[in-house]
Amino acid sequence: MSKRKFFDGLLNGITYLFSSLGIVILALIFVFIFSTGGSTLSFDLLSEDYYSTNYVVRYSSPYEGGNYVYSPSDNEYFSSKWGIALEDTTSIEGTDAISISYIDRESPLIDGLVNVSNSNYHHLEIGTYISTLLVNTEDGRVLSSSVRNGAEKMCETLNQAQTITNMNLSRGGGGIKGSLISTLYLILFTLILLLPLGIAAAIYLSICAKDNKITRALKTLIDMSSGVPSIIFGLVGLLIFVPMLNGIIGSDGHSLIAGALTMTIMLLPTVISTTKETIDVIPKKIINGSLALGASQTQTTFKIILPNAIPGILTSTLLAIGRIIGESAALIFVMGTQIQDNIILNQGSTTLATHIYNLMGLENPNTSLAAAIAIIILIAVLVLNILVKLVGLYFKKKGLK
Amino acid sequence: MNNKDITVAKSNRVRKGFDIFWYRLFQIITILCASVIIFVIIFILIRGLTPFFQSYDIDGQSYRVNLGEFLIGTTWFTSPNHYGVGYIIINTIYCVILSLLIAVPMAIFSSLFITRIAPKPISKFLSIVVELLASIPSIIYGLFGMGYITAFSKWVAELFNVQTAGGLSTLSVVLVLAFMIYPTITMLSVTSINAVDKNIINGSLALGASKTQTNFKVVLTSAKNGIFAGIILGVGRAMGEATAISMVSGNANSGPTFSLFDITNTLTTAILRGFNDTVGLDYDIRFSVGVVLILLIVGVNIILNAVKKRIGEKSR
Numbered sequence: 001m002s003k004r005k006f007f008d009g010l011l012n013g014i015t016y017l018f019s020s021l022g023i024v025i026l027a028l029i030f031v032f033i034f035s036t037g038g039s040t041l042s043f044d045l046l047s048e049d050y051y052s053t054n055y056v057v058r059y060s061s062p063y064e065g066g067n068y069v070y071s072p073s074d075n076e077y078f079s080s081k082w083g084i085a086l087e088d089t090t091s092i093e094g095t096d097a098i099s100i101s102y103i104d105r106e107s108p109l110i111d112g113l114v115n116v117s118n119s120n121y122h123h124l125e126i127g128t129y130i131s132t133l134l135v136n137t138e139d140g141r142v143l144s145s146s147v148r149n150g151a152e153k154m155c156e157t158l159n160q161a162q163t164i165t166n167m168n169l170s171r172g173g174g175g176i177k178g179s180l181i182s183t184l185y186l187i188l189f190t191l192i193l194l195l196p197l198g199i200a201a202a203i204y205l206s207i208c209a210k211d212n213k214i215t216r217a218l219k220t221l222i223d224m225s226s227g228v229p230s231i232i233f234g235l236v237g238l239l240i241f242v243p244m245l246n247g248i249i250g251s252d253g254h255s256l257i258a259g260a261l262t263m264t265i266m267l268l269p270t271v272i273s274t275t276k277e278t279i280d281v282i283p284k285k286i287i288n289g290s291l292a293l294g295a296s297q298t299q300t301t302f303k304i305i306l307p308n309a310i311p312g313i314l315t316s317t318l319l320a321i322g323r324i325i326g327e328s329a330a331l332i333f334v335m336g337t338q339i340q341d342n343i344i345l346n347q348g349s350t351t352l353a354t355h356i357y358n359l360m361g362l363e364n365p366n367t368s369l370a371a372a373i374a375i376i377i378l379i380a381v382l383v384l385n386i387l388v389k390l391v392g393l394y395f396k397k398k399g400l401k
Numbered sequence: 402m403n404n405k406d407i408t409v410a411k412s413n414r415v416r417k418g419f420d421i422f423w424y425r426l427f428q429i430i431t432i433l434c435a436s437v438i439i440f441v442i443i444f445i446l447i448r449g450l451t452p453f454f455q456s457y458d459i460d461g462q463s464y465r466v467n468l469g470e471f472l473i474g475t476t477w478f479t480s481p482n483h484y485g486v487g488y489i490i491i492n493t494i495y496c497v498i499l500s501l502l503i504a505v506p507m508a509i510f511s512s513l514f515i516t517r518i519a520p521k522p523i524s525k526f527l528s529i530v531v532e533l534l535a536s537i538p539s540i541i542y543g544l545f546g547m548g549y550i551t552a553f554s555k556w557v558a559e560l561f562n563v564q565t566a567g568g569l570s571t572l573s574v575v576l577v578l579a580f581m582i583y584p585t586i587t588m589l590s591v592t593s594i595n596a597v598d599k600n601i602i603n604g605s606l607a608l609g610a611s612k613t614q615t616n617f618k619v620v621l622t623s624a625k626n627g628i629f630a631g632i633i634l635g636v637g638r639a640m641g642e643a644t645a646i647s648m649v650s651g652n653a654n655s656g657p658t659f660s661l662f663d664i665t666n667t668l669t670t671a672i673l674r675g676f677n678d679t680v681g682l683d684y685d686i687r688f689s690v691g692v693v694l695i696l697l698i699v700g701v702n703i704i705l706n707a708v709k710k711r712i713g714e715k716s717r
Contacts, residue, residue, distance in 0.1 A: 004614075008613035011617060012613055014510060015510045015513055015518060018506060018514075019514035019515070021507055022511055022527065022530055022534060022583065022584075025580050029545050032545050032548050032549050033541070033544070197433070200426070200431070201427070201430050201431040203427055208424055208427055208428070218431055221435040222434060225438035227702075228441060228641075229637075229669070229698070230643070231643040231672055231673065232441065232445065232694065232695060235445060235672070236440070236444055239448055239688070265437045268434050296417075297423070297424070298420050325538070326538025326540065326541075327538070356541075360544065374541050374544055377538060378541065381536050381538065
């Protein structure tokens with residue numbers, strides 16, 4: 001008896017151990033993603049371009065210097081001569097940077113800087129990063145300063161300057177606005193194609209079709225395509241949709257529309273089976289009642305079956321959105337991995353997931369930005385999961401009444 | 402016949418026409434949806450077989466790839482026209498088997514815990530954890546793999562005094578795969594254990610078997626068909642997984658790799674690599690790898706389903 005107890009205890013112990021492993025893995029994933037990306041995640045990240053715009057400017061007429069007043073905070077340095085304050089910060093990408101935190105309205109720099117490349121006046125804005133500075137002093141010396149020396153040194157250099165020979169400015173950069181918009185477009189276009197096809201096929205299979213060999217074959221074929229790995233769909237998209245769209249919408253290789261088409265054929269089985277499940281459980285007497293009251297098959301389909309299938313349609317829409325947000329392998333082939341700031345429908349771009357793939361494939365993987373995007377994806381997936389549950393609960397309650 | 406009857410008859414005809422129109426439209430759409438898989442296979446097959454039958458112009462001379470050499474080759478590419486996926490096939494199967502060795506026990510124990518052992522709140526919590534794990538996209542598993550799992554592999558390798566390529570190794574691939582298929586197998590196992598007849602369980606308990614004995618000897622045996630279905634699904638997912646693995650595999654150029662700490666290569670990573678080329682043999686050969694992947698998945702599925710049938714018959 002004690003031997004049996006021992007073995008029971010042992011097996012139970014192993015069970016506890018293995019079951020807790022799942023929780024440990026999930027916790028580790030969350031810890032990793034949030035500890036690496038949490039500090040990078042900000043609202044700016046969502047609204048900024050990925051590529052920064054760089055300017056080289058100069059200020060060539062000798063400047064006597066004004067006497068501007070400003071009370072700088074802890075890590076700010078104010079140049080009373082030029083009327084601007086500099087600040088040590090980190091850029092959106094997480095590297096060290098010096099940004100302009102304040103410009104006096106009377107400062108000569110605000111509209112007086114000349115762009116070296118096109119000789120136009122450059123309007124200086126708060127938030128611009130300064131990477132290098134090269135100045136001439138009154139007594140003819142040349143001084144320079146860069147990001148590495150910090151804001152204090154850069155400010156000292158500015159205070160001694162009579163003319164600015166060369167100043168490297170950059171604005172923005174490191175954001176994911178483009179990928180975010182691209183993901184939203186992809187979701188929109190995929191759903192526009194996917195839902196009508198999926199719902200029509202679901203209605204046909206569960207209501208209209210006769211139960212014969214052909215119908216069963218169609219069902220088997222649709223089930224089979226749900227087992228095909230996504231990378232194969234990527235190859236198919238590359239073979240069929242990319243050349244086809246090159247001719248139709250004048251794309252050159254990768255395009256967002258090709259991505260939407262590929263996601264459509266990939267997600268059809270999911271949508272069909274989820275919708276079909278709800279249509280299958282609509283009580284036959286409702287449908288027969290509608291037909292008996294003189295409604296045509298068409299009227300019954302659109303006024304009785306479709307409204308009753310809404311929970312299934314909603315669930316499959318949410319599932320599809322989740323899959324689109326998370327998909328990477330197939331989209332790498334049909335949409336490419338080139339990050340874009342302006343999304344054009346007949347050009348390649350990255351979704352959030354392929355943006356991560358691009359970042360991690362770089363020579364110096366940008367893990368913090370990748371993890372910040374991963375947080376966004378995780379939150380989206382979580383919210384979608386909860387919504388699926390809520391939809392189920394809501395319609396269950398409604399059905400009981 | 403008065404005017405009203407004519408109108409009714411007319412409207413009936415129109416309605417009938419509408420019905421037929423929608424019926425045909427839905428039928429055509431369904432046939433289209435079902436034929437996707439046929440198109441997929443035909444297109445991949447045609448393009449994938451091209452390198453073996455058509456000559457390619459490389460540096461002024463024409464070449465084609467030898468099919469036999471391709472299937473048993475132990476080096477990915479030897480200039481100008483020798484490709485081999487033999488070692489990649491072996492690597493893929495090896496990695497999948499090892500990941501199953503980790504994921505299957507984990508999944509079976511977890512599903513038993515969720516359904517039979519844990520108190521309700523804990524069981525509910527664990528189900529949510531498993532569902533969450535299932536819904537995390539592969540790119541995040543890949544990112545996690547590059548961050549923590551490669552570091553873990555490196556640490557283990559150092560315990561054995563072995564060098565790794567920064568943690569990119571078979572072990573990392575196996576762990577990532579195991580974590581990814583664990584929720585799939587667990588969810589299906591939970592469903593099938595829940596479906597076990599309560600009378601069998603009560604019978605076993607009444608005959609004097611302890612709760613644990615019942616769980617392991619009666620419940621698991623009765624649910625093994627469902628658990629096996631979960632394993633088959635997990636194997637399919639593991640073999641088709643691409644991005645996550647490609648981030649931790651290290652893309653070995655030759656093999657096969659049996660050491661846990663050496664870099665490796667699977668069929669999907671081979672397809673994913675060099676996706677930037679657009680023409681030529683190097684581009685087309687990836688479709689051939691795609692054909693091999695499809696055939697491997699279909700083959701493994703057929704074998705596993707036969708095994709499942711055998712097990713099902715035995716238990717009767």
